[in-house]
Amino acid sequence: MNKIFLVAKREFLTRVQKRTFLLTTIALPLLIFAFYALIIYFSVSGNGNLNIAVADNANLFQGKLDSKKADVSFELVKNETTKSLNDKLTAKKIDGFIEIPAGFNILGSDSLQLKSAKSIGIITREKIQTLFNDVIEEKRLLALNISKQKIDSLQKANLIKFATVEGKENSDKKAGISYGVGFFSGFLIYLILFIYGAMVMRGVMEEKVSRIAEVIVSSVKPFQLMMGKIVGIGAVGMIQFLIWIVLVFGLQLLLPLIFPDLMHTMHAQPIQPGAMQAAQAAQQSGAMSGLMNGLSQINFPLIIGCFIFYFLGGYLLYSSLFAAVGSAVNEDPQDAQSLMLPITMPIVFAIVIMTKAANDPTSSLAVFGSLFPLTSPIVMMARVAYGVPDGVTVIQLILSMAFLIIGFLATTWLAGKIYRTGILMYGKKPTWKEMWKWAFRKSA
């Protein structure tokens, strides 16, 4: 036990003290954050204001036009001719103009033209388009004598509400959130298995290639060496994730401080002219509150608890297999590729089942996937996100955890057997048949 700790300590310290560790753990999230901050900054600030003159000869806007919209300021002008507008454009007094002819038929398919000095960006175009379309649509409704309320009631959605036998109302919002949370955490475990599993494998290969394995196993049991490595790298993973989580939350709190404008702009957004816009905004804020409501329905302590369990269980299960593969290969990294295939296959398989399970947590495929220890760490996360009696029964959860523990004991035992032979074998790459023999012969 003491020796496992010694080995783990070395594995942990040598990795944490590396410059690349600091780089990936601290600099990478900062970099990603800075990248997003830049994107947000640019999308909020836009690229200067376009000054567009609108010659509303048809009195479409009835003198009202929200000028602060979409990085574009509109100016309603009167008594201008096409020529005088053109002159203004060439004199750069305005960036562009739209002329609405006096006899503009809103029910017809006449189109308007925006003439600008420079080409207008696609996002700004889209915004201008929507603004005009909305106004024209409203006018059309009025012209056809259809009230806004009628349209709204026609389009009312969510006629069916879903509920489970337990009598709990199962809103779409909650299902959506559960899907998102389940998929995200399942995917996270998938990444963890790959990243840290591969790290264990590389560590074992390094020991073999640098020929230190035999020196070490003359003072430590091969199993202790393997477990020490797995525990040490697992600790690196935990620390790395912890730092990431702290960084992500910390930076999120910083966001409004860095961009005070951002919040302002976001709040300013829904204030738009036209009933349609207002309705849309209302729907959006409804969605927001639904999202919050949905999140509050998610059982986070359960999910976090399960996440830690399946993270550890899955990591222990797979990392020992990765260690076994690492012990079997020699210098050639391509050997590792081909030997890794049987291990990566169930992980990829698990991700496929998980996407199904995130949609339909109680399907028989999802149940199988969440019980089978090679796929359960990934698949179960998708089911647990739906809550305990809804997504997965207590019995299934307990069974899955028990199977995972048995599974990881079995793979560690098996991997330990392969490992202790493989680590001292030099020369040609062993076949799977040979590795099978190493695992199941009586003694080493």
Add this chain to the structure above:
Amino acid sequence: MGNILELHHLKKYYATQKAVDDISFSIQQGSIFGLLGPNGAGKTTLLRMITGIFFPDEGEIIFDGKRFDALNDVLKIGYMPEERGLYKKMKIGEQALYLAQLKGLSRSEAMEKIKFWFSRLEMQSWWNKKVEDLSKGMSQKLQFVTTVLHEPKLIILDEPFSGLDPLNANLIKDEIYGLAQRGSTIIFSTHRMEQVEEICDHIVLVNLGKKILDGSVGGIKQQFKENKFSIRLTETATQSSSPAFEVIDEKANTLTVKINEGYKSNDVLQFFIQQQNTIESFHEILPSLNEIFIQLVDGTRATARAFQQL
């Protein structure tokens, strides 16, 4: 002194071959013991069983008077395998500390011993360097230090001089003698016969998984002597045919003769004295271990090619 190690009928069979097939021998405490054999003879497997890396299929290992207990006894063994290396990216001081702690030393004990050995072998300035910065000879020196650091009762060195220049090789050789004098037993495994002849008290030769020779270096040479003598005269021999011996080789004034059955060395001397030759020197030619080796191993399935003089 008693035996530090006794092997009784050790066997280790692999699927394709009998790596170690019923080998028994014992090693006296404080001796320098040579384990010889061609490549693939089973030496490494044998050493791995002694160091607790492998379990024997059959047979028994008695270590220090008790049945070998891998878990505890490995702490009393220092093993420098033939396939050896160190963590390339790790600092040398930390590496030595880590390996010493794995051998059961506490941090402070390990520190003290490392300082002692580093200053002894003039390695103090290496502490913060990395193994990848060392030359091959330097890392061999470090490897040796990490093997003997915990003052093991039994030190097993597999090809300890590979990669060392004569100066460093002598340095290590002196340390080996010193360790033996202080009571450590050394098992020395090599292909280099001249080193075995120089260093070892006792040797065992294994081939194809079996022990084919066991004894002291002197005893074995006596056992394999062919009654060859070298005789040097002041002038060229006038006549050199006698029923007492056959001349095998004649170079200027030096004759190599093989004494025939039933005659003694004195008969040779008598013959030349009677011929009025003045004898400058006369000595027996004992076979070198190398020759014995090739004689024993050649013709078996293992090739002697691996034992060419380097």
